[in-house]
Structure formats: structure tokens, C-alpha cells
Amino acid sequence: SYVLTQPPSVSVAPGKTARISCGGNNIGSKSVYWYQQKPGQAPVLVIYYDSDRPSGIPERFSGSNSGNTATLTISRVEAGDEADYSCQVWDSNSDHPVFGGGTRLTVL
Amino acid sequence: QVQLIHSGAEVKKPGASVKVACKASGYTLTIYFLHWVRQAPGRGLEWMGWINPNSGDTNSAQKFQGRVTMTRDTSINTAYMELDRLTSDDTAMYYCARGRWVGATLGWYFDLWGRGTLVTVSS
Numbered sequence: 001s002y003v004l005t006q007p008p009s010v011s012v013a014p015g016k017t018a019r020i021s022c023g024g025n026n027i028g029s030k031s032v033y034w035y036q037q038k039p040g041q042a043p044v045l046v047i048y049y050d051s052d053r054p055s056g057i058p059e060r061f062s063g064s065n066s067g068n069t070a071t072l073t074i075s076r077v078e079a080g081d082e083a084d085y086s087c088q089v090w091d092s093n094s095d096h097p098v099f100g101g102g103t104r105l106t107v108l
Numbered sequence: 109q110v111q112l113i114h115s116g117a118e119v120k121k122p123g124a125s126v127k128v129a130c131k132a133s134g135y136t137l138t139i140y141f142l143h144w145v146r147q148a149p150g151r152g153l154e155w156m157g158w159i160n161p162n163s164g165d166t167n168s169a170q171k172f173q174g175r176v177t178m179t180r181d182t183s184i185n186t187a188y189m190e191l192d193r194l195t196s197d198d199t200a201m202y203y204c205a206r207g208r209w210v211g212a213t214l215g216w217y218f219d220l221w222g223r224g225t226l227v228t229v230s231s
Contacts, residue, residue, distance in 0.1 A: 031213075045219050088218075090216060096169055102152050
């Protein structure tokens, strides 16, 4: 089945830009969704259709997708952005959603 | 407030079954498909299956077929996921999530999640 690869961890200083990658074979042909998970809280959709933000998600969150890599970018990172971030696509071959392994974002 | 509310944590012995409840609050359960996703410690999210709360139709990942049962009680706006023949590998947080279908190419995504139910399988 389709495999999504994320780095286990990304660290960034407050106010800087964090970039979290999600690799997959020709992922640029798929629509990528990103979720934020904080301990003890429900996961939250932060990006859909590669780069759209749901209502209530700050403009600091953006997404891109091309070739074999999709990227979640968080600008002007805040302490409250510290969380796990997971990417997701639809695998039409297996007919089910597939998630990446998740990336722990640490704000230094 | 629109939310999905999970039942409490469970501790089960190997070979037992567990039934997790997910109550929709602030919206009618039958309007959207309801998915189940789990996350084992230190692992990524894993899709288990969905239920159409309107019809009761279900679809599950091949890995769980024959072992998972998804049901709903529309009178109390609640969906259930029952997993049989538990092993230690089933120790995980189990989430319900509201699914949005965007067509055969773009598939499903999840716009509302519950906080999860922790299921621990231990002898």
C-alpha cells in the first residue's frame, strides 16, 4: 500500500519558520491533509486540499504539494504550536486513507 | 458546541473484546460518515474503518476484517466500535472522526475528531 514518510522530529526557535515534510511516490498528484495533535486533545485538521485552511486556523499555517513531497509550513512559530503533525492522503489503490508516521514539532 | 465524545479508558486481557463509544454532540450523527482511527504508542495514525450512521453500512481495513464491528444507535446519536480477540498489539488510543468524502480521487479527510479512548491490553 501507499507509504507516507515524515521526519520523526523538527525543532525550531520561537518566531522562526518550521517546515514539516511528507514524502510519498508522486504525492503531488494527490490531495494532502494535515492534522495537529496535542497531548490529551482531539486531533485538529489544519490543512486540507494541500493548502487550504479550515476556519479558525491561523494564516501562519500553510501547505504545499509537488512531486514527491508535501510540506506543512508554520510561520512565526509560537510555543502553542508545539504538537505532533501528521499528513494524510487517500490511497485509491487500497481504497482507504493513509497517514504518515507523524512529526513531533518542538519549540526551543 | 460540535464535538465527538468518547467513552472512558478500558483495560482488557488478551483474547477479550472491547467496545468503544463515540457520541456526536452539536450535530446529527446520521449526516456524516463516522470513521475509526487508532494510534499505538510511538506509532502513526492507522485507519480502521467507517460506518454510515444513516444506513448502518460499514467498511473496514482488510487488517481488521472479521475482528471489528461498527454499529450505531441513532436514538442517542452514538456510534460504537467493537474489537474482538485482543492482543497486546491492540494497545492504542482509539479515535472516532467525522469523515468528509470529496470524491474518488481526493477521497476522505477528517474535519472533527474525538479525544480518543485509551485501550490497554495486558494480562
